[in-house]
Amino acid sequence: MPKAKAPVDQNALAVGPSQGGDGLQLKGRLWLEKNGKTFLSWGRVVLLERIVEHGSLSAAARSMGMSYSHAWGLVEEMNCLAGQELVTKQTGGPGGGGARLTPAGEKLVTEFWRLVDDFRDWISRRELS
Amino acid sequence: MPKAKAPVDQNALAVGPSQGGDGLQLKGRLWLEKNGKTFLSWGRVVLLERIVEHGSLSAAARSMGMSYSHAWGLVEEMNCLAGQELVTKQTGGPGGGGARLTPAGEKLVTEFWRLVDDFRDWISRRELS
DNA sequence: TAGCGTTATAGTAATAATAAAATAACGCAA
DNA sequence: TTGCGTTATTTTATTATTACTATAACGCTA
Numbered sequence: 001m002p003k004a005k006a007p008v009d010q011n012a013l014a015v016g017p018s019q020g021g022d023g024l025q026l027k028g029r030l031w032l033e034k035n036g037k038t039f040l041s042w043g044r045v046v047l048l049e050r051i052v053e054h055g056s057l058s059a060a061a062r063s064m065g066m067s068y069s070h071a072w073g074l075v076e077e078m079n080c081l082a083g084q085e086l087v088t089k090q091t092g093g094p095g096g097g098g099a100r101l102t103p104a105g106e107k108l109v110t111e112f113w114r115l116v117d118d119f120r121d122w123i124s125r126r127e128l129s
Numbered sequence: 130m131p132k133a134k135a136p137v138d139q140n141a142l143a144v145g146p147s148q149g150g151d152g153l154q155l156k157g158r159l160w161l162e163k164n165g166k167t168f169l170s171w172g173r174v175v176l177l178e179r180i181v182e183h184g185s186l187s188a189a190a191r192s193m194g195m196s197y198s199h200a201w202g203l204v205e206e207m208n209c210l211a212g213q214e215l216v217t218k219q220t221g222g223p224g225g226g227g228a229r230l231t232p233a234g235e236k237l238v239t240e241f242w243r244l245v246d247d248f249r250d251w252i253s254r255r256e257l258s
Numbered sequence: 259t260a261g262c263g264t265t266a267t268a269g270t271a272a273t274a275a276t277a278a279a280a281t282a283a284c285g286c287a288a
Numbered sequence: 289t290t291g292c293g294t295t296a297t298t299t300t301a302t303t304a305t306t307a308c309t310a311t312a313a314c315g316c317t318a
Contacts, residue, residue: 022212024168028159028248032257035152058294067277072296083151089295092285096293115255119157122251126244128161187264196307201266218265221315225263 013042013116016123026126030119032112034081044074045112048105051075051087057099075099082108142171142245148257155255159248161241163210173203174241177234180204180216186228204228211237 016026031041038044043064050060061071075087086105091097101109145155160170167173172193179189190200204216215234220226230238 023164025162026159026244027162028157030155030157030252033154033156039153056294068295069278069297070276090285091283091295093294094286096286097284097295099295111257115155115257118255123159126247128240128244185264197265198267198308199306219315220265220313222264223316225316226265226314227263228265 013119016126016128019128024128026123026128028119028123030115037077037081039078039081040108040112042116044078045109047071047074048078048086048101048109051099052101052106055098055100056095057087057089060099142248145252145255145257153257155252155257157248157252159244166206166210168207168210169237169241171245173207174238176200176203177207177215177230177238180228181230181235184227184229185224186216186218189228 013029018025029042032039047060047064047066050063051057054060054063057071057075058068061068064071075089079085079087082104084104085102086108087099087101089097089099142158147154158171161168176189176193176195179192180186183189183192186200186204187197190197193200204218208214208216211233213233214231215237216228216230218226218228
């Protein structure tokens with residue numbers, strides 16, 4: 001039992017079909033780096049989506065079983081690496097505050113999923129042995 | 130400083146070209162699972178190669194900066210998941226003993242690298258944004 | 259028989275990753 | 289002014305991973 005509940009399956013982003021009749025599967029994952037640092041990966045993109053969905057960073061983190069601290073750090077790093085704000089945050093105000101995606105943030109999310117779709121195509125077409 | 134020295138780069142198995150002029154890179158990795166358990170991945174295949182090269186499990190582990198215990202566990206798991214021996218080990222004998230790959234083990238190694246080559250092709254052709 | 263380097267295995271230590279907890283600040287609402 | 293739920297930040301605790309250490313067994317060598 002490796003972990004109680006990972007925010008997102010730690011492992012495969014794409015999974016090929018079971019082949020060879022003995023449970024053999026090809027799996028893989030993709031991510032984007034900027035200057036050698038992880039910029040966008042599966043969990044981060046899901047976090048961005050949840051921010052859109054819930055309108056707040058704390059609710060987004062909660063919905064993924066992720067600690068607020070961790071989520072906050074991820075958003076900070078993404079904003080920093082992007083060189084522009086992908087997420088804008090408001091502290092205080094009606095409802096206590098909130099967080100939203102900028103157009104640049106939304107664009108990145110859709111682009112990442114398109115990339116993932118292509119990767120899934122590739123990996124599922126792949127034949128083993 | 131994440132780690133003193135990983136046996137094999139923890140991260141990317143395949144790396145795309147730097148794109149967008151701002152250090153943005155697409156990276157990824159592949160692995161094979163059997164019944165949901167990791168069967169073959171980068172580090173494991175390198176370990177198999179080193180066993181061929183050195184003729185012993187302890188020397189192979191040493192050459193990778195990997196502990197003998199860890200290497201032994203990986204080989205056990207691979208043999209178990211494969212349903213057949215990929216590595217044969219001899220305890221005692223001339224030189225104290227040794228380890229070698231079976232034909233099935235050698236076949237898996239070449240097949241895995243072929244898979245990786247194709248993956249590298251795909252990822253390097255991929256255009257971002 | 260004693261010695262060698264290996265495989266085999268368990269136990270312990272160190273490190274990294276992750277989670278949790280606690281506290282402060284913010285700005286509106288009532 | 290007080291309370292609320294949020295963001296912001298630090299600190300502490302827990303867990304998982306990895307590495308290290310120690311010891312036994314093996315079978316050949318000399």
